[in-house]
Amino acid sequence: MSTPKHTAFQPKGSEVVVDADFVVVGSGAGGASAAVTLARGGASVIIVEAGPWRDPDDYASSTYGALRDMMDDWGATITMGKALWPVVQARLVGGTTVINSAICVRTPADVFDEWRQNFGIGEGGEGAFAKRMWAWQDRIEGELCVDETGPEALGRSNELALKGDAAASYDGHLIRRYAKGCIGSGQCLQGCRSMRKQSTNMNYVPEVLERGGGVLSCAAVDRVVFEGTRAVGVTGRFIHPQTRVTGAKFTARARKGVFIAASATWSPVILKKSGITNKNLGSNFKAHPGTGVFGLYEDAVDMNQGTTQGWASTRFRRDEGLKLETLSIPLEMAISRFAGGGRAWMERIQKYRHIAMWVHALRARSAGRIDVSFTGRPVVRYSFDETDMRGFRNGMLRVAQLHFAAGAREVATGIHGLPFTLGPDQLDLLANAPLDPRCYVAILSHLFGGCIMGLDASKSVCDLAGRVHGRTGLYVADASIFPDNIGVNPQHTIMALAMDVATGALA
Numbered sequence: 001m002s003t004p005k006h007t008a009f010q011p012k013g014s015e016v017v018v019d020a021d022f023v024v025v026g027s028g029a030g031g032a033s034a035a036v037t038l039a040r041g042g043a044s045v046i047i048v049e050a051g052p053w054r055d056p057d058d059y060a061s062s063t064y065g066a067l068r069d070m071m072d073d074w075g076a077t078i079t080m081g082k083a084l085w086p087v088v089q090a091r092l093v094g095g096t097t098v099i100n101s102a103i104c105v106r107t108p109a110d111v112f113d114e115w116r117q118n119f120g121i122g123e124g125g126e127g128a129f130a131k132r133m134w135a136w137q138d139r140i141e142g143e144l145c146v147d148e149t150g151p152e153a154l155g156r157s158n159e160l161a162l163k164g165d166a167a168a169s170y171d172g173h174l175i176r177r178y179a180k181g182c183i184g185s186g187q188c189l190q191g192c193r194s195m196r197k198q199s200t201n202m203n204y205v206p207e208v209l210e211r212g213g214g215v216l217s218c219a220a221v222d223r224v225v226f227e228g229t230r231a232v233g234v235t236g237r238f239i240h241p242q243t244r245v246t247g248a249k250f251t252a253r254a255r256k257g258v259f260i261a262a263s264a265t266w267s268p269v270i271l272k273k274s275g276i277t278n279k280n281l282g283s284n285f286k287a288h289p290g291t292g293v294f295g296l297y298e299d300a301v302d303m304n305q306g307t308t309q310g311w312a313s314t315r316f317r318r319d320e321g322l323k324l325e326t327l328s329i330p331l332e333m334a335i336s337r338f339a340g341g342g343r344a345w346m347e348r349i350q351k352y353r354h355i356a357m358w359v360h361a362l363r364a365r366s367a368g369r370i371d372v373s374f375t376g377r378p379v380v381r382y383s384f385d386e387t388d389m390r391g392f393r394n395g396m397l398r399v400a401q402l403h404f405a406a407g408a409r410e411v412a413t414g415i416h417g418l419p420f421t422l423g424p425d426q427l428d429l430l431a432n433a434p435l436d437p438r439c440y441v442a443i444l445s446h447l448f449g450g451c452i453m454g455l456d457a458s459k460s461v462c463d464l465a466g467r468v469h470g471r472t473g474l475y476v477a478d479a480s481i482f483p484d485n486i487g488v489n490p491q492h493t494i495m496a497l498a499m500d501v502a503t504g505a506l507a
Contacts (some may be wrong), residue, residue, distance in 0.1 A: 007365035019253035028095020030478030031261035032200035032277035037502035051092035059191035081383030083437035094201030136496035153184030155306010164406030172313035188308035264447035295403030360395030365486035
């Protein structure tokens with residue numbers, strides 16, 4: 001049976017049936033990396049993606065458009081726990097690599113040490129597993145043009161962070177990113193219309209097509225198909241990307257194996273709906289909860305000009321679980337943080353040009369669970385314990401101190417119960433802010449777990465090669481197999497691990 005290169009939404013009618021050696025569910029960091037590795041190894045590959053294919057010319061310029069065209073269910077997935085915090089995930093060919101800031105961080109050696117000590121995975125930071133991961137990362141960095149953003153594209157917000165870093169001794173650095181000659185257009189979160197960001201829809205997915213593979217887009221997988229215990233394909237229905245109308249049924253058959261790389265929220269759901277009854281499925285979900293602190297400066301900052309994220313510090317990653325970063329957001333996102341109404345609200349909006357937003361991401365130790373809703377979507381059950389809540393608050397304090405070191409007049413935290421702005425002599429209010437997570441504006445990014453790997457089948461879902469325990473030809477190749485929170489931006493680790501799992505499947 002011949003495989004069409006790209007099949008988008010198909011209306012109800014005849015079932016669409018395609019086949020290949022391998023079927024890969026998901027086209028983001030994990031799925032695309034696994035797919036291109038399989039294709040380079042001579043296998044035929046079909047990528048099945050729930051979202052649409054968007055070329056850079058079709059990317060939205062507004063936040064509204066990005067939510068409509070690129071995010072999973074308009075970004076409506078939220079945590080069910082002590083606080084309702086949004087979970088950031090994209091839904092299109094290229095996955096979240098299209099709407100993130102393309103930050104590249106090599107897996108720290110201590111992560112591999114912890115995986116060995118706590119989960120029996122690999123040999124630690126000096127072992128063969130770690131060296132193999134870093135070798136994959138070397139290759140990825142070359143292929144995806146990883147480099148620091150040049151000074152001409154940084155923008156004022158990142159320049160101020162460098163100034164504050166020098167004064168506060170945060171040991172920060174310019175961020176290395178998957179970007180080829182970034183021009184600082186400030187559109188990372190809506191997709192890079194300048195085509196500088198190396199999201200996987202720009203490279204690895206097209207390479208799969210060039211090597212004879214295929215892509216089904218707008219194709220939401222319902223379940224994996226088995227013959228006995230062997231995975232032989234996936235099935236589902238096309239979903240129109242604008243109307244959400246259900247279209248034709250599709251089946252993608254796999255002669256050699258099925259890869260699930262649908263994200264830390266969706267991969268457990270697909271496996272559960274496929275009849276996988278492993279008690280660990282959906283458990284040990286972890287994330288990097290984070291939030292921003294606005295610094296208000298005397299002179300204009302215009303944070304929407306310049307690269308979206310250009311500076312970071314990992315000085316506090318080990319002791320305090322914090323990674324600090326710059327993050328510029330457009331006006332329509334910023335105004336959601338401006339409390340009040342009427343004239344006071346309008347006066348606050350007018351300060352937008354003088355605001356720099358910097359953020360922290362917490363290496364939270366609290367664990368949650370992914371369940372399946374009655375509609376078949378993920379339910380993210382996740383809450384902080386008090387230790388993580390104190391760490392989260394401390395992260396905001398660190399960012400506020402950095403702003404003042406850079407010369408900010410005031411900071412705005414968005415914490416319920418505190419004044420809208422705080423001066424440098426009011427940081428004690430922030431240090432003693434409430435520990436109720438409902439008082440904070442936060443998001444969950446960098447998601448881990450749900451299909452964790454391990455040596456012991458009674459405590460994990462997959463083995464160290466990504467193979468689902470008790471099944472044949474079924475692999476997981478995304479951040480859901482991470483046994484723990486790694487404390488840094490995970491895309492580089494996801495891609496390396498996916499390539500490693502795919503290489504093993506080819507053997």
